[in-house]
Amino acid sequence: MQRLRVIDLLHRFRGVFAYSRIAFYDLDPRAMNSYWYLIGLLALLCSVVGTEAQAQSGTGTLVGEVVSSSGDVLPGVNVLIPAENQGAATDAEGRYRIEGLSPGSYEVQAQFVGFRTETTTVTIEAGQETVQDFTMREDLVQMDEVVVTGLGQSVERRKLSADVGVISANDIEEAPVSSIDQLLQGRVPGSSIRAQSAQPGQGALINFRGITSVFGSQTPVIYIDGVRVDNNSGTSLSFGGESTSALSDLLTNDIERIEITKGGAASTLYGSDAANGVIQIFTRRGQEGEPRVTFRTEQGADFPVTKFFRDTGFSFASAVEDPDSPDFGRDSFIADEILDTGYTQNYYVGVSGGSESVTYNVSGRAQNGTGVQPNNENTLYALRGNVQTEVASDLNVSFSGAYTRSNFSRVNNGTAIADPLTAFEVGDAKFFSGQGTLDEALELFLLPTIKEGVDRFTLSASGTYAPSDLFSSKLTAGIDSRVNEQRRRNPSAADPLTGNEDGLLTRFDRNYKSVTLEYVGTVSYPREGRIISDFTFGVQGFREDISTILGEGETLIPGSENFGEAGSVIAQETQSEIFNGGVFVREQIGIDDRVFINAGLRLDGNSSFGANIGLQAYPSLGVAYTISDEPFWGDMFGSVITELKLRTAYGETGKFPEPFARDFSFQSTAFRGNAAPRFFNPGNEDLSPERTATLEGGFEGAFFDDRFALNLTVYASRTSAALFDVPEPPTSGLGTQLRNIGEIQNRGIEIDTDATILARDNVRWALGASYGYVKNEITDMGGVPDFNLSTTVSAQQRISEGEPVGAWRAATPFDSNGDGLPDASERRFTGSTPYPNHTGAFTSRLTINENISIFALADWATGAEVFDWGSHWAQFNGLVRAERTTQYDEDGNELGLFSTEEDGVSLLQNGDYLKIREVSVSYRLPDAFLEPLRLSSASVSLAGRNLFTFSRQDLVDPELAGITSGGGLQLGGAQSITLSPPRQVRLSLEVTL
Structure with missing residues (x-):
C-alpha cells in the first residue's frame, strides 16, 4: 500500500532539516540568520511535500x-x-481504502471466512477515487475458508483431503456459554461431549470417533495460538466421583475461531499424541483503526433440574407422611432445602485497534456465581492480550497471553458417604449422620468444606517471515502454566460421616507446566501454471512437567486451616516429565486448481518410548478434487449441484505410553521410621506408542443455488500395537507389564447439513442437522485374558475380544430349568456401552430485519447405558427405586425381588436423551439510535441453556459422564445421585464505542 505515513514524514523532515543547515552554512555562515534559515527550510519542505503530492497525483485510490x-x-x-x-x-x-494505484484496469477480490469470494474488474484513473462496493453471499461449503490445523501451513478448504471442522466467530458469539467444552456440545459432528455435574470447575468428557485405547485419556490435544495447553479432565481429588477439569478454565473470551481434527489423516503431522484428535484455538486480533472499546455485562439465574429426583416423599415416606413426625410434610426436602436458585453476573471490557503496522486486542473479565447447591460459589478473573506488529514488509511478530484466576467451593458428591444429595434421595441421611430429623442431618452434611483455587498463565510468541511469494516461514514458542490447590476440611463435629474424631484436613496441589516450540517453512514453486506446488517442512516439540502433592493432617483445633496446626501429617509427592519432538515434511501438488494431491511424513521421538524404539514414522496421503470446477459441470449439473468436492485421505497418528511405564523401577515406602524400597514396575524396553491408522473419504457439496449444503465423511480406523497389561510368569514376581499387543477398530460415518429455508430481504431462516455413528470393537487382545476396567457390585465395564471397549457385563436373571420363570443369575454382555454410539444435533437460525436474531440448538445421543448407583443403595433401606425382576425357586414359588447384586441389568438405565441445549434472542440497535449516543454498535440478548431434557427414564441424567473408569481411561457411564447442569437464563447487554 503506497501511503505517506506519519513516521515517513518525520524521517523526511529530519533529513531536510540537516540538509538545510548544511546548505546555508556553505553559502555564507556569517550572514545566516534565523529569518532566512526559516524561509529556506520551509521552501525545501514545500518542495519535498510537493514532490510527494505530484507522485500521488499520478495515482488513484480504490x-x-x-x-x-x-x-x-x-x-x-x-x-x-x-x-x-x-x-x-x-x-x-465495513469500509476499505487502497491508495497509490497506478492508472489501469485491475481484478479485485473480496475474501472473508464463511462467504464466497467475490471478484470484479475496476478501472483506476489518476488523481481520482474509484468506488467499488461488494455484496458477499454466505458460502455454505466454505471452499475458500483458510485453515491451519494439521497441515503445517494456511490453506484453503478446497485443497483439504481430510475433514477439518471449524467453529467460527459467529458461532461463538451466538452461544450462551463461557467454556470451550460447553461450546463444542452439538457443534462437532461425530463427537461425544458429556458434562460431569452441576458443580463448578467441572469439565466435560470429550471423545472424537470412538475409543482408540484401553489405557489413557481420550481427550483431544489442545493448542491456543500454537501453544500446547493442559487438557487433563481430572486435575484434583474427586471426593465422590467428580474432579476439577483443566477444560473449565479455557474461556470463550476473544476467540476468533476453533479448528478441529478428529484424529486420523488430518492429525498425522502432530505425531505420537494425536490419535484422539486436535483442537486448535485462535484468539481474536485487533484491526487497524481508532481504538474500539467494547463493554458487555451479563446477568442471569440458574435453576436446578429436579427431573431425576424422587425426593424425600420417596426416601423418607413414613416420616414425611406421619403427622406426629418432626419431618411431617417435608416430602420435597431436597428441592426446598438443599437446592436453590443461583445467581450469576459477568462483566467484560475489551479494547482493540491499531495502526497500519501495529494492532492490539486487550480484554478483562470478572465473573461471580452462587450455584444451585450449597457451598457452590465461584469467582473468576481473566485478562487476555494480543499484539501484532509489522517489523518489516516481510516480517510480522505477534504476542498473545492470558491469565485466569478462579476460586470455587463444592460439596461432596456421588459415591462419598458425606454427599447430601445421595443420602437424602436414597434414605441414608439419618443413618449416616446419626440425627433424628432431616434438618439436623442436613446441617451435619454441610459442615465439610471443599475449596479450590486455580491460577493459569498462557503465553505465545510467533514470528512470520515471508521474504517473497515463493517462501514463508513461522516460528512459534510459548508456555502454559496451571497451578491448582484444593482443600477439604472435615471438622470433628462431622465424625459420624468421616470416622475421624478430631477433624481432618486434606490438601491436593497440582503444578502443570508445558513449553512448546515449533518452526514451519513453506516453499511455493511453481506458483503459476497448470501445476503448482507447496512444500512444507517443520520441527515441533513440547516438554510437559507435572508435579502433585497430597497431604492429610489429623487432629485440628476449631477453625484451623493449615497443616502446621495439625497433630499429625501424612504426605506424598509425584513428579513426571515428558518430552515429545518430531520433524515433518508435506508436499501438496495442485493441478488446474481443481485436483490437489498431498503426501506427508512425520518422524517422532518421545521420552516415554523404550530404549529399543527410536523414531516413529507417521505417513499421510490424500487427494481432493473439486469436480464442480470442471468446464462441463455447469451445463450438466450446475442447476442442482452448485459446488462439489470429493476427497479421500489416509494417515497415521499415535498415542505415547504414560511416563515411566518403560522403566524398571522401585518405590520408597516408610517403614518403622525409615525409608524402605519396594518393587514398583518391571519395565519394558520395547515399549512403543499405540498407532492409529485411518482411512476416510467423503464429499462436500452445495445444492440448489447454495440453499442446501451437505458434508459427509465415512471412516475406518485401526489402532495397532494397543497397550494391554500382560501378566508376567508368577514365578518372576513381576506382576503385570504394559505391552504393545492389541488391536482396536472404529468405523463410522459423519454427516453435517445446512439448509436455507427462507431468504428474503428482511427475513432469513436456516436449519442445520448433524449425525455421527461409530462402531467400536476390540479385534485382538494378544492372548491377554478378559479383564475389567471398573467394577460395581453387579456390573463391570469389560475388556473382551470381539466386544466394544468397556462394554457392560451385568448380573442378569435367567430361567435355568426351562419353566419360563427366572430362578438364577449370571453375568452377561448386555450389548451396550457406557458411551453413546449415535449422536447428533439440530440448529435453527432466524434473522429478521437485520436486527433480530433467534438461534436454537438441540443435541441428542443414543446407544449407551448408565449404571444407577442410587437405586442400588436405596435397596438397603427397603426402597425399590428402579424396577427389579421377581425371583422364583426351582419349583416355581415366588421368592420376592432379585437383589441388585443378582439383577445388575435393572441398574443399567437407558442412556438415550434429547436436550434443548441453547435458545437465544438478540436485538441489535439500529444506527439511528446509535448515532446520537456516539456508539459504534449495541445489542441486547436473552439466552437460555439446558432448557429441557427428554429421556426414556427419570432416574439418572443420561448425559452425565459420571464416575470415571480405572487405568486413566475415562468412559463415564456410572452415576450416583448427580445433579444435572442447571437450567440457565442470561440477559446481556453489549455496547461498542
Whole structure:
C-alpha cells in the first residue's frame, strides 16, 4: 500500500532539516540568520511535500463498502488486488481504502471466512477515487475458508483431503456459554461431549470417533495460538466421583475461531499424541483503526433440574407422611432445602485497534456465581492480550497471553458417604449422620468444606517471515502454566460421616507446566501454471512437567486451616516429565486448481518410548478434487449441484505410553521410621506408542443455488500395537507389564447439513442437522485374558475380544430349568456401552430485519447405558427405586425381588436423551439510535441453556459422564445421585464505542 505515513514524514523532515543547515552554512555562515534559515527550510519542505503530492497525483485510490447479502456490514474482509500484491481490510463500518494505484484496469477480490469470494474488474484513473462496493453471499461449503490445523501451513478448504471442522466467530458469539467444552456440545459432528455435574470447575468428557485405547485419556490435544495447553479432565481429588477439569478454565473470551481434527489423516503431522484428535484455538486480533472499546455485562439465574429426583416423599415416606413426625410434610426436602436458585453476573471490557503496522486486542473479565447447591460459589478473573506488529514488509511478530484466576467451593458428591444429595434421595441421611430429623442431618452434611483455587498463565510468541511469494516461514514458542490447590476440611463435629474424631484436613496441589516450540517453512514453486506446488517442512516439540502433592493432617483445633496446626501429617509427592519432538515434511501438488494431491511424513521421538524404539514414522496421503470446477459441470449439473468436492485421505497418528511405564523401577515406602524400597514396575524396553491408522473419504457439496449444503465423511480406523497389561510368569514376581499387543477398530460415518429455508430481504431462516455413528470393537487382545476396567457390585465395564471397549457385563436373571420363570443369575454382555454410539444435533437460525436474531440448538445421543448407583443403595433401606425382576425357586414359588447384586441389568438405565441445549434472542440497535449516543454498535440478548431434557427414564441424567473408569481411561457411564447442569437464563447487554 503506497501511503505517506506519519513516521515517513518525520524521517523526511529530519533529513531536510540537516540538509538545510548544511546548505546555508556553505553559502555564507556569517550572514545566516534565523529569518532566512526559516524561509529556506520551509521552501525545501514545500518542495519535498510537493514532490510527494505530484507522485500521488499520478495515482488513484480504490474505496468502497462490503456488506453481506442480508445487508450487514462486514468488518475484517480482505479486499485484494492480486496483480499488485496490494490490499486492505475493512474497518468496523465495513469500509476499505487502497491508495497509490497506478492508472489501469485491475481484478479485485473480496475474501472473508464463511462467504464466497467475490471478484470484479475496476478501472483506476489518476488523481481520482474509484468506488467499488461488494455484496458477499454466505458460502455454505466454505471452499475458500483458510485453515491451519494439521497441515503445517494456511490453506484453503478446497485443497483439504481430510475433514477439518471449524467453529467460527459467529458461532461463538451466538452461544450462551463461557467454556470451550460447553461450546463444542452439538457443534462437532461425530463427537461425544458429556458434562460431569452441576458443580463448578467441572469439565466435560470429550471423545472424537470412538475409543482408540484401553489405557489413557481420550481427550483431544489442545493448542491456543500454537501453544500446547493442559487438557487433563481430572486435575484434583474427586471426593465422590467428580474432579476439577483443566477444560473449565479455557474461556470463550476473544476467540476468533476453533479448528478441529478428529484424529486420523488430518492429525498425522502432530505425531505420537494425536490419535484422539486436535483442537486448535485462535484468539481474536485487533484491526487497524481508532481504538474500539467494547463493554458487555451479563446477568442471569440458574435453576436446578429436579427431573431425576424422587425426593424425600420417596426416601423418607413414613416420616414425611406421619403427622406426629418432626419431618411431617417435608416430602420435597431436597428441592426446598438443599437446592436453590443461583445467581450469576459477568462483566467484560475489551479494547482493540491499531495502526497500519501495529494492532492490539486487550480484554478483562470478572465473573461471580452462587450455584444451585450449597457451598457452590465461584469467582473468576481473566485478562487476555494480543499484539501484532509489522517489523518489516516481510516480517510480522505477534504476542498473545492470558491469565485466569478462579476460586470455587463444592460439596461432596456421588459415591462419598458425606454427599447430601445421595443420602437424602436414597434414605441414608439419618443413618449416616446419626440425627433424628432431616434438618439436623442436613446441617451435619454441610459442615465439610471443599475449596479450590486455580491460577493459569498462557503465553505465545510467533514470528512470520515471508521474504517473497515463493517462501514463508513461522516460528512459534510459548508456555502454559496451571497451578491448582484444593482443600477439604472435615471438622470433628462431622465424625459420624468421616470416622475421624478430631477433624481432618486434606490438601491436593497440582503444578502443570508445558513449553512448546515449533518452526514451519513453506516453499511455493511453481506458483503459476497448470501445476503448482507447496512444500512444507517443520520441527515441533513440547516438554510437559507435572508435579502433585497430597497431604492429610489429623487432629485440628476449631477453625484451623493449615497443616502446621495439625497433630499429625501424612504426605506424598509425584513428579513426571515428558518430552515429545518430531520433524515433518508435506508436499501438496495442485493441478488446474481443481485436483490437489498431498503426501506427508512425520518422524517422532518421545521420552516415554523404550530404549529399543527410536523414531516413529507417521505417513499421510490424500487427494481432493473439486469436480464442480470442471468446464462441463455447469451445463450438466450446475442447476442442482452448485459446488462439489470429493476427497479421500489416509494417515497415521499415535498415542505415547504414560511416563515411566518403560522403566524398571522401585518405590520408597516408610517403614518403622525409615525409608524402605519396594518393587514398583518391571519395565519394558520395547515399549512403543499405540498407532492409529485411518482411512476416510467423503464429499462436500452445495445444492440448489447454495440453499442446501451437505458434508459427509465415512471412516475406518485401526489402532495397532494397543497397550494391554500382560501378566508376567508368577514365578518372576513381576506382576503385570504394559505391552504393545492389541488391536482396536472404529468405523463410522459423519454427516453435517445446512439448509436455507427462507431468504428474503428482511427475513432469513436456516436449519442445520448433524449425525455421527461409530462402531467400536476390540479385534485382538494378544492372548491377554478378559479383564475389567471398573467394577460395581453387579456390573463391570469389560475388556473382551470381539466386544466394544468397556462394554457392560451385568448380573442378569435367567430361567435355568426351562419353566419360563427366572430362578438364577449370571453375568452377561448386555450389548451396550457406557458411551453413546449415535449422536447428533439440530440448529435453527432466524434473522429478521437485520436486527433480530433467534438461534436454537438441540443435541441428542443414543446407544449407551448408565449404571444407577442410587437405586442400588436405596435397596438397603427397603426402597425399590428402579424396577427389579421377581425371583422364583426351582419349583416355581415366588421368592420376592432379585437383589441388585443378582439383577445388575435393572441398574443399567437407558442412556438415550434429547436436550434443548441453547435458545437465544438478540436485538441489535439500529444506527439511528446509535448515532446520537456516539456508539459504534449495541445489542441486547436473552439466552437460555439446558432448557429441557427428554429421556426414556427419570432416574439418572443420561448425559452425565459420571464416575470415571480405572487405568486413566475415562468412559463415564456410572452415576450416583448427580445433579444435572442447571437450567440457565442470561440477559446481556453489549455496547461498542
